[in-house]
Amino acid sequence: MVVAGQKRKRGGSDNILPTPQPRHPYLTGNFAPIEKTIPLTPCTYVGTIPEELADGEYVRNGSNPVSNSDLGRDAHWFDGDGMLAGVLFRKDDTTGSIRPEFVNQYILTDVYLSSIGSKRLKVPILPSIATLVNPLSSFFWVTLRILRTILLVILSHLPGSKQKIKKISGANTNIVYHDGRALALCESGPPLRIQLPGLETVGWYDGAAAEGEPGNAQSTENERVLGEGSGLISFMREWTTAHPKLDPKSKEMLMFHASFAPPYVQYSIVPQSKTTDQAGAPMQKVLNAAVPGVRGARMMHDFGVSSSHTIIMDLPLSLDPLLQLQGKPPVSYDSSKPSRFGVFPRREPEKATWFETDACCIFHTANSWDVVDASGNTTAVNMLACRLTSATMIFATGNIAPPAPPKKTSTDALPKKRMSFFSKYNLDTEASVYERHGRVESTEEEKEALLHVTFSEVSSLENDNSDEEDHFDEDQCRLYYYHFDLSTSQITHQWALASIPFEFPSVHPDLEMSEAKYVYGCSTSTTSFGSALGKATKIDILVKVDVTTLIARGRANPPRSVSGVVDPRPMADVITSNDPADPIRVFQMPDGWFAQEPRFVPAATKRSEDDGFLLFYAFDEAQLTLTGDAPLDEGEARARSELWVVDARDMRTVMAQVRLPQRVPYGLHGGWFTGEQVRGQRSVERVRSVEKVLEEKQGGVWMGIRDSIEKFLA
Structure with missing residues (x-):
């Protein structure tokens, strides 16, 4: 189906070659989806597997x-069907030895099951985030893609359909793991229970029970559940953040639910079963409580939670289909x-105090903790965020040129900075994988950026003293410290702890919501994170930051508010650096x-x-083909990833490398599940x-109609 606004593909003939299709950086290389899934399979490894990993699983x-046959479609790194990749460290009770086993499985959502039952579809059922941003x-084009999704959802409910799409x-x-359940998450629906260690899909979780659990109907009938109520958009009340917070002390799971209609954000707390409060009474749920004060529909990914307080972020990144009526895309950032x-x-949540500061985007918080006075009252809340x-x-991440930034409205004159983390220009001076490996040669298309800035232009930018914000400032991604003073309703400290790029943060799981000393995360050794058009974000540096030391330095000698760096x-x-007391330690991946x-x-x-270990997947891009693609997933020539275990104390020692039977595409978030949890x-x-x-589909008029419409919408 080709419509106005969509690129047409030139067909081939005996004399005319097909027009080369653009290579999407998040559909090629090790970002490309993998077609093969395997059950738990023994792996080889080198080094020593720590005893602490016995019977646990990293997922x-x-x-x-x-649906990936149309490589020229709109696509985004955040699109696609969920796939879990895990390594179980199985302990032999007889010998005491630990044997790693790899497994990967698709998450069997309604959308996935409907997709594999509709073989005519060449592009995913859901519209790409790239289309929306x-x-x-x-x-017309955005509306058409949304209507296509709605029509496919309706078709899935026709008589004879094998899978109805009830959740998108x-x-x-x-x-994550809470109260005996591993839960897979995405903002556009409720949590979905997964069974460890085989990664089977159980069913949707509603805050009381999951489909597929014994007595599910009775549990749901007797307890309040997520998304209760009626109305045209009541289903949005069960849309749950992909980053629920798990209190290691109270065992509560805290979540927010963002939607397109007021109150825009709702909030839930689900306690662990059979837990009691300080008075000995059963812990009570909070489900879909309104958070007043949010000014519009937002693209909201994460939030902060301390031992006693919660932080909801109302940032100027909107996610609102009605923005199209104003001539804007549904996802829009307004730096003014x-x-x-x-x-x-x-x-x-009805007692929210709102703090305001300069425009920014925050997709991940690292940790939050309280400041308590001698009387036990919380006087301030701290938050670390990327x-x-x-x-x-x-x-x-959608291979789209960002719109030109508007003139800066803040009166702060920010100092000039290098390009970093999510750079949108092709200024990488470091060698790419093609240059590092002489046997690999990229196509001219890959060598040529779609958006350029010459070095003379860079020099001009660096010497420009106008009030327009420096282009380099647009791409900062740093670990920031915020201090929210509850007595004055002011942010009394807000500055970066370091100038290096920093994302995907985490802390010791037992110290979440308290004052953890160390934050771990990802970075890059190049001046740009390589996300210019036609490239993709890749991680070659892992970082450990002593935030306690850097915060103390910042308080003793405060940097400039907002733009300052400790x-x-x-x-x-x-x-x-060879300083053993350096507050920033890094682990650099091999070339x-x-x-x-x-x-x-x-x-x-x-x-x-x-004192512990960092677990992560690693991939050697020398395994890619001459064109920069991943080899076929079958056969001895297939590419393989590894799971590395690194000593977190020295950030140098690779304790073990587990050789996996196949590659693991670059993905998003994961977790460690102990043997006790499994x-x-x-x-x-x-x-x-x-x-x-x-x-085989049953025959009948309805199935014939569905097949015809799906063929038209393919």
Whole structure:
């Protein structure tokens, strides 16, 4: 189906070659989806596997579109069907040895099951985020893609359909554990229960029980559930953040639910079963409580939670279909509007105090903790977050040129800075994988950026003293410290702890919501994170930041508010530092290797907070083909990833490298699940299966109509 506004593809003939299709950086290389799934399979490894990993499992979630035949379509890194990749460290009770086993499985969402049962579809059922954020997408084109999705959802409810689409979530972003359940998450739906260690899909979780659990109907009937109520958009009340917060002390799971209609954000707390409060009474749920004060529909990914307070972020990144009526894309960033932070007592969202500061984007918070006075009252709340000075990342991960930034409205004259993290220009001076490996040659298309800035233009920018914000400032992504003073309703401290790029943060799991000393995350050794058009974001540096030391330095000698930095060193200086007391320690990947988000696993010895291990997937891009593609997933020539175990104390020692039977595409968030958690899962009566969906469709008029419409919409 080709319509106005869509690129047409030239067909081939004996004499005319087909027009080359653009290579999307997030559909090629190790970003490309993998077609093969395998059950738990023994792996080889080198090094020593720590005893603390015995019977535990590391699992990472990410998008892996099953409908991927049209490589010229709109596509975004956040699109696609969820796929889990895990490594179980199985302990032999007889010998005491630990054997790693790899498994990867699609998450069997309604959308995935409907997709594999509709073989005519060449592009995913859901519209791409790239379509929604592209400033060049016409109102007609965006509306058409949304209507296509609605029609396909309606078709799935026709008589004879094997899978109805009741939830539109791809469950492709994160996986967490709470109260005997592993839950896969994405903002466009409720949590989805997964069974460890085989990664089978159980069913949707409603805050009381999950489909597929014994007595599910009775549990739902007797308890309040997410999204209760009626109305045209009542289903939005069960849309749940991909980053719920898990209190290691109270065992509560805290969530927010963002939607397109007032009150825009709702808030839930689900306690662990059979837990009691300080008075000995059963802990009570909070479900879909309104958070007043949010000014519009937002693209909201994360939030902050301390031991006693919650922080909701009302940032100027809108997600609102009605913006099309104003000539804007549904996802729009307005840097002229302030960033707002609503801080409220954990169970009283109606008491939110709102703090305002300069516009920014924050997709991930690292940690939050309280400041308590001698009387036990909370006087302030601290938050660490990965702060971006623009929405470039949203565009870059869809291979879209970001719109030109408006003139800066803040009176702060920011100092000039290097390009960093989510750079939107092709200024990389470091060698690419093609240059590092002489046997690999990129096509001219890949060598040529779609958006250029010459070095003379860069020099001009650096010497420009006009009031327009420096282009380089648009691409900062740094670990920021915020101090929200509850007595004055002011942000008394807000500055970056370091100038190096920093994203995908995490802390010791037992110290979340308290004052953790160390934050772990991802960075890059180049001056740009390589996300210019035609490129993709890759991680070759893991970072450990001593935030306690840097915050103390900042308080003793406060940097400039908002734009200031405690440690201004560039990454090159941090890498070469030999100072044993350096508050920033890095682990640099070998040349040509790239990492994914790490997770900290504490050691049993507990000699210090950082006594433990970082687990992450790693990939050597020398395995890519001459054109930069991943080899076929079958056969001996297939590419393979590894799981690395690194000593978190020295950030140098690779303790073990697990050789996986296949590659793991670059993905999003993951988690570590202990042996106790794996053994302590709630019982399951049934799991979801693809067998029924793959059966031959029943005949009949309705199925004939559905096939004809799907062929037209393919």
